[in-house]
Amino acid sequence: MVVEETSTPTITTKEDQTKGYSNPIPNPNSNEEAEEEPEEGEIVGEENGSESSKGLSLQQQHPLEHSWTFWFDNPSAKSKQATWGISMRSIYTFSTVEQFWSLYNNIHHPSKLAVGADFYCFKHKIEPKWEDPVCANGGKWTVTFSRGKSDSSWLYTLLAMIGEQFDYGDEICGAVVSVRIKQEKIALWTKNAANEAAQMSIGKQWKEFLDYNDSMGFIFHEEAKRLDRGAKNRYSI
Template sequence: MEKKSNDYYALKKSTTVIQKSHFFQSSWTFWFDNPSSKSNQVTWGSSLRSLYTFATIEEFWSLYNNIHPPTKWVPGADLYCFKHKIEPKWEDPICANGGKWTMFFPKAATLESNWLNTLLALVGEQFDQGDEICGTVLNFRTRGDRISLWTKNAANEEAQLSIGKQWKELLGYNEKIGFIVHEDAKTLDRHAKSRYTV
């Protein structure tokens, strides 16, 4: 058996140091909703599944680089990135009293960069009111795609307005965006009106 030289062990040790993981402040989970098994609102959530939880920069890029870009998805698909242990459902106790900010993207060309920049702002803790944020959702639709930010406490107007304004600034988004309370969305569906706008 060949004996390893001291140089080999020194190189192996230095390589280990280089590959040190860089942890985020929070762990995050990617979720996916498969539209083919979603027949109506009653069964919503039955096709929602957790893909992978990540805690480091290295894990994030490994996952992101291996997920098909949204432009290659089937219309109706949803991809979520939520803080670990928060499910992307209105019924989740942390989401129950919250709501969401939504941006619309009629052209797929800007969707991918805005999705990535939203993810980076979240996992990199770029929001002043980051503790208020549950996660983000990308909805790929035939009539125009959407990215939403879900938050915890819809009644906290100051926090919600701060998040909405900062998100627009981070993405350089010039259109008006609205915040819809989850409870309103549940009872009024598509007729729910924005509680706040920025």
């Protein structure tokens, strides 16, 4: 799968929306590499507030429409837990374009995560769990990649979400990339699974953003809880 530069979603800030247009915000450190490799789930130089972000004035910051939180589920901790989700922890909440890139440039991308890891980006105050009230009646679209091949699509998914590029953006809860032995999966979680028009619109736009050529399916969370792997796709593209 090849994703062309022209298909990259743009990030729409609150200021842009008042002006009535979408303005692409580049990665300020796109040509810079981190000096040291961070540990899984670790953010280098970030402690309850981005130091680089603190040094920027409010005029230099570009606020996003929503705040977003990164979550990490450690594979080694998951194997020891009695209940799913106990090992999941929130890492950092960001609300500006600058904070996003500061974080993204200093965390492991999917290809660098250990097998069994799950890395999430959800709207602030929505937990990436079926039990969360916002997610309870929702579902998810899923795309699959070979091991080490989801990095670009993960970034494009994040940009599409935080940049408010979906027509039904209010339906979006967040996304998760899951690293497994033979493959990597990215799932896009939504609020109201029964709203077929909204889910189909989201799925079609997401597929276009990623330039994804294979089929993708949508599963209801409620059915996934009851049937586990026996849950079938309710919508397909």
